[in-house]
Amino acid sequence: MATALHFTKGHGTGNDFVLYSDPEGERPLSPGQIASLCDRHFGIGADGVIRAVKSKNLNTLRSDGALIPDPAGASALTEDSAAEWFMDYYNADGSLSEMCGNGIRVYAKYLLESGLAVINPGDTMAIGTRGGVRDLTNSGNNFQVDMGRWRFDGGEPLVRVKGVAVQRPGIGINVGNPHVVVALSHDAELDGADLTFVPQLDPATPEGANVELVVMRDPMVKDGVGQIRMRVHERGSGETLSCGTGVVAAALATRHWAGAGAPNSWRVEVPGGSLAVRMFPTEEGEHVSLSGPAELVFTGIVELA
Numbered sequence: 001m002a003t004a005l006h007f008t009k010g011h012g013t014g015n016d017f018v019l020y021s022d023p024e025g026e027r028p029l030s031p032g033q034i035a036s037l038c039d040r041h042f043g044i045g046a047d048g049v050i051r052a053v054k055s056k057n058l059n060t061l062r063s064d065g066a067l068i069p070d071p072a073g074a075s076a077l078t079e080d081s082a083a084e085w086f087m088d089y090y091n092a093d094g095s096l097s098e099m100c101g102n103g104i105r106v107y108a109k110y111l112l113e114s115g116l117a118v119i120n121p122g123d124t125m126a127i128g129t130r131g132g133v134r135d136l137t138n139s140g141n142n143f144q145v146d147m148g149r150w151r152f153d154g155g156e157p158l159v160r161v162k163g164v165a166v167q168r169p170g171i172g173i174n175v176g177n178p179h180v181v182v183a184l185s186h187d188a189e190l191d192g193a194d195l196t197f198v199p200q201l202d203p204a205t206p207e208g209a210n211v212e213l214v215v216m217r218d219p220m221v222k223d224g225v226g227q228i229r230m231r232v233h234e235r236g237s238g239e240t241l242s243c244g245t246g247v248v249a250a251a252l253a254t255r256h257w258a259g260a261g262a263p264n265s266w267r268v269e270v271p272g273g274s275l276a277v278r279m280f281p282t283e284e285g286e287h288v289s290l291s292g293p294a295e296l297v298f299t300g301i302v303e304l305a
């Protein structure tokens with residue numbers, strides 16, 4: 001039986017999402033339904049699906065159709081009791097991801113515009129994710145996300161990318177979700193990469209990884225801000241026009257490669273626009289933030305099988 005789903009389409013620097021509201025946790029979708037919604041020919045078309053659900057009601061749909069509570073919701077509330085809303089994020093192939101840096105800004109805008117939450121300019125709101133609670137600040141026309149602690153993770157696998165002549169060493173960085181960042185030599189090499197194929201990692205990681213290809217701008221630092229260009233192959237979604245967590249991982253990797261004296265503010269250009277990254281000290285160690293636009297484009301109703 002087909003049922004109707006009210007949705008909103010949104011994007012952050014061209015990384016696009018289907019968002020829908022399910023505060024009580026009555027409508028989690030199956031991986032097949034998510035893949036159908038994201039299909040660019042037979043569905044709405046998107047890089048991912050975001051379900052707006054209250055943290056206390058977070059659940060998942062088992063393959064036999066049973067709804068089971070997801071402990072990530074309770075964990076979010078334990079971490080921060082203010083994290084009333086949870087970003088339940090799925091890639092275009094229906095797989096789960098822990099975190100989405102563009103999606104969370106679009107999600108905040110969706111909560112705001114649909115009257116589900118109030119985030120006045122200058123206000124900060126805590127949102128639960130499977131990668132931990134994230135604080136979002138409404139800075140007027142943009143949103144800034146405190147992406148929290150980050151870590152080197154996953155070693156330095158060799159990365160083979162179609163269209164790039166030789167294998168390159170990457171660097172594994174986790175910002176809630178897993179990334180491998182690879183430095184390329186120049187713009188032509190970045191433009192020549194064929195990201196319709198999944199980059200091959202050696203050794204492969206069981207949970208997979210998002211792979212970012214990066215080129216430093218010339219000069220690499222302008223007015224105290226580091227500048228890089230990036231393309232990305234997202235786990236579960238393929239090449240996208242932007243990836244917020246990938247942008248953060250790329251800035252962290254480039255600062256690491258640049259060594260002592262490298263800046264803590266970065267501007268990262270992606271095919272869909274540009275995003276700002278800032279590393280800053282906190283009592284619990286260094287945090288990193290991501291700032292950029294969030295747009296809601298249209299709403300609609302879709303019939304779900």
Ligand SMILES: N[C@@H](CCC[C@H](N)C(=O)O)C(=O)O
Pocket residue numbers: 015047048091096097098099100101102103177178210234235236237240242243244245246
């Ligand atoms: N587009 C996102 C990342 C989405 C999840 C990613 N594909 C994964 O599987 O970890 C972003 O803006 O961060």
